[in-house]
Amino acid sequence: MTVTTRATVPRADPHPTGRHLRPGGRNKTLDRLVGRQPIGIALAAPYVVFLAAVFAYPLGFAVYISFHDYFFAAPGAIVERPFAGFDNYATVLSDPAVRRAFGNVLIFLVINVPLTVVLSLLLANALNAAIRWRTFFRVSYYVPYVTASVAVVGVWLFLFNSNGLVNSVLGPLAPDPSWLVNSSLAMPTVAVYVTWKQLGFFILLYLAALQNVSKDLYEAASMDGAGRWKSFLNVTVPGVRPATTLVVLVATVTGANLFTEPYLLTGGGGPDGASASPVLIMYQRGIEQGNPDIGSAIGVLLVVGVLLLALIERRFVGREED
């Protein structure tokens, strides 16, 4: 294939969609209607259908279910599902188990998000400067992230058992009742587990962001007599602020999705609901107990909560981005 460049075509294409290439005499109105390369519609169609069928429609359907007296019925059966207004929401909000689960997720986020941000930034910063064993470190931090939670949960159960390795190392300092069966320690232990599990992903986000911090700023800081710690606070931290916004947001969404860990690590949210998450309650109410309307209302409340949190976090963390 020969690359015949026309003199007018710039090397770096400002419109990478071939806008400047106009096959002779095309109709401008038609262009406006379907675009210059309407075959793009056909190529993107399967993906659009997928997004509509798996995200947009179920999203609307979740809201619909939550406002109706909805129950499972045999496929094809015509059943009456009357409009219920905010009844399901009232049921959900007056349920102490649900309120406790939302409280638990707040405890989770208060521990998980700051721990994630601080540890991943510090480790990424150290890793960025490391010359020896760089690959080894990257691999070791990322391994928990690529491994199934179901697999590593088994080890944590073993480690944090009442007579597990952690307690036998701690000796008399071991908590009683032990970590995962202690109502005030169960949720924090889950939060630490998830921090450990996900940290590698966030370290990589920060590693990528650190590449974009200008070296000149560090030089300027050291000329001003700033030590290593000062230049970390005054150059690195502001320099990676966009990444911090992303890390906080992703960690929050991950926390809101929490299910596998309380389901397996604390035997279904134990002790006595102290580590139950909203998604776990949504599963129990919605599918196990057959009340999809209640489950959907929990889901909608969860998403509204996450969006509110994300807005608040943006105000605090993402301010200077705008």
Place this chain on the structure above:
Amino acid sequence: MKLKFVALLLGAFVFLFPFYYMLIGSLQAEPDPSVSGAFPSAGNLTLHNYSEINSAIDLGRSLINSGIFTGGVILGTLVFGVLAGYALARLQFRGRGLVFNLMLLIQVVPFQLLTIPLYVLIVRSYGLADSYLGMILPFLINSTAVFVFRQYFLQLPAELFDAARIDGASELGILWRVAVPLVRPALLTGVLLTFIGPWNEFLWPFLITKQQDLQPLAVSLSNYLTTVSARAANPFGAVLAGACVLAAPAVTLFIVFQRQFISQGLESGIKG
């Protein structure tokens, strides 16, 4: 500099130790939770836990199910995701901006909210419970991978496409013969990114597979963990043996291809 190195070493120990302990625990005949149990002792080593878990949950069958689930998602993402990524990067058509914004929006919607409506639709309306199709459907095209494909197609020089179009090549021909061969590393990144999701996914296959011989390994292992393990002689040993089998493929793939995992997918994602 020394301080940083020590911190990194300490971190690496905290990250890797549970994996080491998983392997040791899976090989011990008698579980030993004391500190000395963290070191292998010749008399206490056995492969019995592996045969124990294998007789409880048919590892081969579960691995095949995980493979079909993961393979279906990868295939769907490669075929439809490359088409969509190419269209989003290089073709001017009505609705392109809308599709792109939808793709970004999807990343923020917590998937779990959709669990109940998807369960109602896929299990109740379409009757796809206990089927591979029902398992694969919600994950069929990985949006992150579509995003990565788009970033790579964007980086190709426009002259290539202009020239091919002037030569009269069709868009599909250009995609197949010009664009795809040039972004082969991106395809590998896409496959690796896509692999982790379904291989490790628990909630969705757990919801829609009640038949044991259709469950992926993560689901059968968790069922073993919550129900059967109480009756086994060395439940932790058997669970850890299963955990090793579940962890091994993802960890191996990651170690072999760690360059693709790290440098390309994520950095292009951030700069996007």
